[in-house]
Every structure is written in C-alpha cells, then in structure tokens.
Amino acid sequence: MQRLYRKRIVLGVGGGIAAYKSAELVRRLRDQGAEVRVVMTQGGREFITPLTLQALSGHPVHLDLLDAAAEAAMGHIELARWADLVLIAPATADLMARLAQGIANDLLTTLVLATDAQVALAPAMNQAMWRDPATQANAELLQQRGIRLFGPGAGSQACGDIGMGRMLEADDLAQRAADCFQRNVLDGVRLLITAGPTQENIDPVRYITNHSSGKMGFALAEAAVEAGAQVTLVSGPVFLPTPDRVQRIDVVSARDMLAACEASMPADILIAAAAVADYRPEVVAAHKLKKDPNSGDGLYLQMVRNPDILATLAGRPDRPFSVGFAAETENLLEYASGKLKAKNLDLIVANDVANPSIGFNSEENAITVIDRQLRQTAFAQTSKGKIARQLITFIADRYQAR
Template sequence: MERLVNKRILLGVTGGIAAYKSAELIRRLQDAGADVRVVMTQGAQEFITPLTMQALSGNPVHTDLLDPHAEAGMGHIELARWADLVLIAPASANFMARMAHGHGSDLLSTLCLATGAPIAIAPAMNQQMWADIATQKNLLILQEKGVHVFGPAAGSQACGEVGPGRMLEPHEIALCAANVFDYNLLTGLHVVVTAGPTREAIDPVRYITNQSSGKMGYAIAEAAAEAGARVTLISGPVNLPTPTRVKRIDVVRAEDMYNASMAVVDEGCDVFIATAAVADYRPSVTAEHKIKKSTEEIHLTLVKNPDIVAAVSAHAKRPFTVGFAAETRDVVAYAQAKLDNKKLDMIATNDVSGENVGFNSDNNALTVIWPGGHKVLPLAAKRQIAKQLIELIAIRHKRD
C-alpha cells in the first residue's frame, strides 16, 4: 500500500448498488496516502449523493462534461492530466460497453479517452449480466487496451442471486490499485527538506540574511516526491511556488526553522536533507523601533543560532541525515570536517564563489561525500542534480 503515497487517484463511480462501497474506498485510498477526486455518472447519483463523496474526499465532485468552473470549461482535460490512475469502481456493464467501443458521451467516459494514465475497473453487476457474451467480449477488448480489471468476486448479490459479479471489497481494490504502480526509490518514506535563507531581525525593517534562493532545496523536494516519498518542505522566505505533492511549512528565523525541524523529527521521519542556508548568528537584541542614522558607527552583538542539522543527527529518533555545505574555498576539506564533526550520513558540497553555480543560479555542481566514499555530480540544471542526489540518498539509506 506504500505505493499509493502521493498518488493522484481519480475515482469514477457508475450506477449500481455497489456505489455505496465507493465511499469506504475513498477512505482506504486516503489512508494509504493517495489524493482522491471523484467523478460520478448520472446513474451513480441515483445510489449515492455527490455531497457524501465530496465530504469524504475533501474535494469537489465532478459530474458535468463542460464545467464552467474549470479552466476553459474543459474539466475532462484537466482531470485527465491530473490523474496518476483512473479507477472506476463500480464499473457497470453499460459503462464497460461504452469504454470498450470508445464512447465519450459523459464526463467519465470522455476523460477515459483523454487520459494518459493507467485505467482500472472494478466490475459490479448481476451474475448473468457478467456471464453474458457481450460483456465478456467487452471485457476482452478492455484488457487488450491495457485496462486493469479488479475482480469481480463471487457471492450473494443484491438481486438475491449468487455468482460472479460482486464488486471486490474496498480494501481489496485499494491493494490492487497500489500494485498498478512500480515501487519507487523512496516509496513509503517521509523525507524532510529545509530550504532557502533565514532572516534575523536587527530592527523592524532590517535583517541579516544571505543570497540563498531556495532553488536547490525546492528541486530536491520535488525530486523526492517524484521518487514516491511523502515530503515536508520547511522553507525560509523565498519567491518560489510549492512543488506539487509537497507539504510546505514557512518560517523566517533560524530559531523558527529549528523548532519546525525538531517537531517533524519528533513525529518521525526517515530522511532529513538540510539544504537551507541558515544564518549562523543573530542579533542578541532586536530593536523595538527602526534604528536611526544618528552616529558614524553602530555595533551589533551577535549570538550563535542553533545548529539544526547537528541537532537532527543527535536526535533520539535520528533519521538518515544529509547536510549541505556551501563554501568558497577548500570546499571538500570543509565538507569532510562537517560530515565527521556532526556525524552525518552524507553531505553535499558546492563552490558558491563562481557565477554559474550556487545560490541564484539555475545550475549547480556537487561533490557528495559519505563515510568511505564520494561522488562528483558535474554541472547541470538543479532539477537534474536533485534527481541524481535523491538516487544516491536512496541507495545509501537502503544500505544503512
């Protein structure tokens, strides 16, 4: 079931008494970490209300082919692009027939034509309807098209007959849905990424900060989510959109980032990647009002901020801990010392003195070091570097 973490499941519900099981199926999918949206046919709405499905899924239920609230009114295209899996449960004999022959007369059948995602059906119908030659021919056509078929089961039916045609139970369908997806590098793991700078206030209008854009951390969070992880991104002030399927916690000061990091580690995480450029020091006192330009000199007393990555590495629930070191000289030597002194599992270091890599660039180059080994990731786009780093982390995490 871990394979459903971060997956987008579009649940199609067609007309049939088994539609009541779809309500529980939503919960089963969500409990496994999936994001669920629901599309209902007119027939389905005769058995269970859209309001019920909306309350359970936490998302609006879609019923109309041309949706005035959707972008350009083309809800079927937006949903088709959104889904990682289109799961139709229950799938009636009528809907199977329309799918087999490429009909697009309503929202659900149209998005089945428009999606590039895998499609799965959980048939539910009277045993004689299931055995009918036409239904079986339609089933073969769908299977030839690559549609996954979950069930049906045999047993007592609502009509009073006994035989094959019962929809599988929700927990069985959820398990079948999980098996559609490959087991990714970080499937089932909780990955925490810190990113961006921190700001340490001097007075209400001035602060100490650095040039970090957050681009590397955000790329790593995105790559971790794509690798199947549940991702929490703890971000300092940046001008970047939140990557899809990532939970973002916004902070400002180093102490804020420290507290947020400790909270998620307390709750439990598997991998902690500290890419944030955290201010080492902060003013000992923050002026209540703006400091006026009244003297030739001003003296600030700075105090040390908490060392986040060292605290995570020393935590009782210690995750696999990855540090970052942005240096301007002796890059590898400083990174090796940081790896050893803070007892990290891995550290990624880069030279930020150049113009084409580092803080505000879209490119980067890293040297990744771990006890007993290292690997150079040559200059490339940060998104590409992030994917390579995630692959290394997944390999080292599995070995450790």
C-alpha cells in the first residue's frame, strides 16, 4: 500500500446507495498517504453530502462543470492534469453508459475524457441491471479502452436482491487503487539520478546557482522505486523530502556531484536531471568580498569550466544506459539533439524552460524524448509525478531492448 504515498487521486462519487462507502474509501486512501479530491455527480449528492466528503478529504468537493472559483473556470482541466488516478466509486449503470458513449454532460464525465491518468470504476447497481446485456456491453467496451473495473462483488443488496452488483468494500478498493501503481519493470536495476541545482561559491557568503527546484529529479526517483529499481539520488541543495526507499546523497557544487556519482558507480541506468553549473569562480575568496570604492560599479569574476558530469559518466568503460536532460529557452530540439551526440547519450529529455508553466519550480512538465536515431517521442503537459512515471516506463523499455 506504500504505492499510494503522495499519489493524487480524484474520487468520483456517482448516484447510488453505495455512495455511503465512499466516505470510508476516502479515509482508507488518505491513511496510505494519498491526496484525495472528490468530484460528485448530482445523483451522488442525494445519497451523501459534500460536507462529509470535504471534511474527510480535507479539500472542497468539486460539483459543477463550470466552476467560477476554479482557475479560468476550467476546473475539469485542472483536475484532469492533477490526477494520477481517477477512481469512480460508486459507478452506476447510467454513469458507465455515458462514459462508454463519450458523453460529457457533467464535471465527472468531462474530467474522464480530459485526463490521461488511469481511470478505474467500482460498479454498484442492482444485480439485474449488472446482468443486462447493455451494461455488460458497456463494461466490455470501457475495459477495451483501458479503463479498469474493480468488481462488482456479490451479496445482498439494498433492494433485497442477492447477486452480483455490490460495490467492493473500501479496503479492497484502496488495495486495487494501489495496484494501479505497481510496475516492476525495473526489478533489481541499479539507477543513479542527479537532481536539483549546484551552488558555486564566490566567497563564504555568496554563490552562483540556478532556478532548479529538483522536483523533476525527485519525482523520477519516486517513480523508479515504484518500478522496482534500487535508486541512488544525488541532489544539489533543495527543499524536498527524500522519497521512500531512496538512498539520497546531498552535495553542493558540481565537483561534489561528480565525486558522489563516481562513488555510486557502477549503475545500470543514469538519469542526469540536475541543472549543473557549467562554470565556477576560479578563486573563492576566503572572506566576504567588500565594495572597492576605486573599482566603480563593477565586480570582475574570472570563471573556469566545471567538469561535465554527464559526459564523464557516459564515457566510462562501464558506462550506464545514459539519459540526459536539456533545459533550453530556444531551439529546443536542435540543441537537445546536439547534446545527445556530443555526450554519447542513449536518450535525451528536452524541456522548454522558457515556458513558465513547465519551467523551473513549476508543478507540471511537458517533454520530448530523443533517441540515438533522433526519433522524437512527445509527452503532453501534465504533473511532474505523471511525467516521471511515463518517462521511467519509456526508459525501462529502451534499456531492456538494448
């Protein structure tokens, strides 16, 4: 169940009597470390109040398709990008039919069409409705499209019938939600990740650095552990918690980072997501530099090149499968392709940091991965957590193919 830690789950509550179980499900998901946002249909509100689910989730419940309180009144797009998993429990026969037909006439159905997250349904209905050929056809069609069905279970129903159609219990649904994140594509693989900025001292008080927050590298470390890898994370100065089951090594300068990486070798895969300073001051002052009244308004610093961490590691005799990052503000794909060749990489991840919505310190990203044959694979804008899982799966496929 640790796979739910820090995962973002949108819980959709449809209009069925089983909605009373949704309250317990919110608690079970949060107990495992998930962040839960609730979306309710009009029918769902007839069975359980939004106030109850707001209190349990810790967030306002989303009710309306056009929400004036949401950014640009586009709440469904915000939630679609935010979610790692959309779990609808209960999913009524009506809701399944609308989803099968691609109807988007409320917030929940619109969100399902707009998200690239995994979608799962927990059916809940009368046993005769579940057995009906139309419902069965809808269930089959939804599964063919990649939507998971959790249940239903069998037993006594609110109407007095006995049979298939009961929504699964909260514990079972929470476990199945966790299973959505179980990907052991990197079992036993040793993975080295660099993250965050480096700092290059000018004097004991001042330094040169960049805007990197480390969020992408830390998300990759979490996704890699989830995929079964043994992860070493070498990080520059950041304010982020260490992902569970990750060995973290904190460094400051580019030379510190190179030394830590070399000490962590051999590795099977290297993902160099850190934003390493290319240059450092040639001389670090022993004491704080003071203003010189005779120097005018300027300060002259002689800079020297830092070691190229990525090229150094990718050039070793025992080189790992090497993945670099190219954070650029112009000519993104051209510069990334050049870096791929110059540093002898297997893959490079191109990131347009000139776009503030996917640049440094942002919560989302959009990337293009380029391989040795200069083939490009684009990943659409979404949360860094989802991008990380998609990228880890992509890297694992290419690593195993090699």
